[in-house]
Amino acid sequence: MTHADICPDAETLAAWYDQGLPPAERARIDAHVSTCDRCQTIVATLARADVPALVPAREPSWWSWRWLAPIAAGVAAVVVWALVRPGSAPTVQPPVPASLSARAEPSASPPASAAAPPLKRAPEPAPPVAQRERAVPTNAPPVAPPNDANELRRADERAGNVAFAPAAPPAPSAAAGAIASARTLQATLDAVAAPDIVSSDPSVRWRIRGAVVEHSTDGGATWTPQATGTSAVLTAGMSPNPDVCWIVGRAGTVLRTTDGQTWETVAFPERVDLVRVEAAGMSTATVTTADARRFTTEDGGITWTPARLQEF
């Protein structure tokens, strides 16, 4: 038995996590954790449990904006002078669509790595993951999935930027930005209606209103609520044909109809928020979690296989 074989105690793992160990001991713990199932699980749990507190946003106060008053007055004076001075013709710039300006923002993410050939493994139930730092709802009809989960994640981020950046005020810090985006997400999930989930027959479609699913057989002219038996907020759906539709939502909610009328809840292995579903039929679907993990079923939801290892 060597020193390296002994599992470090929680205090040492905490010090390792907080960079409180000298380099030699850190390297020893690195080596141990890299081969130890128990310690890997503990540090993974530790990382998942690192949930920042959501601090309430400060109310905007008059005092904090008072310094803007003289500047605003000066700008107004210059604008008035420019407009009324003789010989000046006002020029009007066409407004830039918010979506375009958001699209034009440079992405901080590096280009996705080239996807290596896939390697699958037997599904293993992962521990519950409650911390979701990048929860981006994607209610738009799914596009072809990227091969690499990183690419998918970045695609989601880009989609999120387009959807939310115009509404979000510039954040003074990363933490505030995260809180702002979480709130924007919340508001979006709760308040914004999803686009229609159109089946292969455009007259048959569904739409999501929070936790309610509505159905239309006349191209969206009239809508009928359908009982789904869930109270979870629903986030996305896909209908491969007029009889079949898959809808996903928060806390591992997966719903499916195979007759276009009655909905059944499909068991999902994790209580994790789901943000996208790509369905190929009544048996095959791939769902994406809020942290960009993908799970596929080919037997109508009886078993789910994590897709991450296919990146190899």
Added chain:
Amino acid sequence: MERLPDRLVERLYADADAARWSVPTTTFGDALAASVAKAFPDGAPSPRDVERYVGALHLADLALACACIHGSDAAWEHLMREQRPALYRAADAIDPTGRARELADALWADLFGNLFRYFHGRSSLTTWLRAVLAQRHVDAVRAGKRLEPLADEAILTRAAPPAAEPGDSRCRQIVQRALEAALAQLDARDRLRLACYHARQLTLAETGRLLREHEATVSRHLARTRRGLRDAIERWMAGEGGLPPDEVRRCVQAAMDDPGPLDLAAMLGGASERKISGVDRSKRGAV
């Protein structure tokens, strides 16, 4: 346990603002000495090493722990206000069904016992509490799994592998051996990154937080490691396995199409059962 020089203890006492909790200087000095003893188990460090070490400790948290041990009501009140919500937040993140909350309550009760003796200020109090909670949760889950009987349904699911040709089975065996050999050659940090992301299902951001790397760096390193693994597997199959190039490609493809029992998580943490579990030590009171 060697005492630290009084002058150094007094300076650190002031840095920690320990007077706020009316912690006796000797109590604080003893906690510092215990921390040094834990960090340097193999011998007496030089005064300079000691000074550098204690200077990097989370002194305010250590003082708070000392004050709680000493029975300061104000310290306990502060602890309740600052740490308990964070602990519950962590518990809910670990297990939203509430089981981790029960562990958090038990942990909190243990703080009134002698649990604080194991906090040495090498991490923040928040991280330490979270680590103890995570460890107890993982041990409880692992203990539960050992006792859990296999459900008929699970047996049926496992007993129905997809039909595969005999050749594919041999391919998988070769790929598994090649993968094991390739993983064994990995640097500890690369292996840990791979385990966090692929086996433990952490996000890039979580993996980065654990390894103190930006998530873009994690992504880049993972891509490089995967490429290296693929090359190493193919080299091994051609060399040790003696397979011609066509057969190497066919085998890798067969393993990718149907990995069968190939389990990366088990391979990356598979040696654990041979190791000494910390559960035994926790039974003796060490956490």
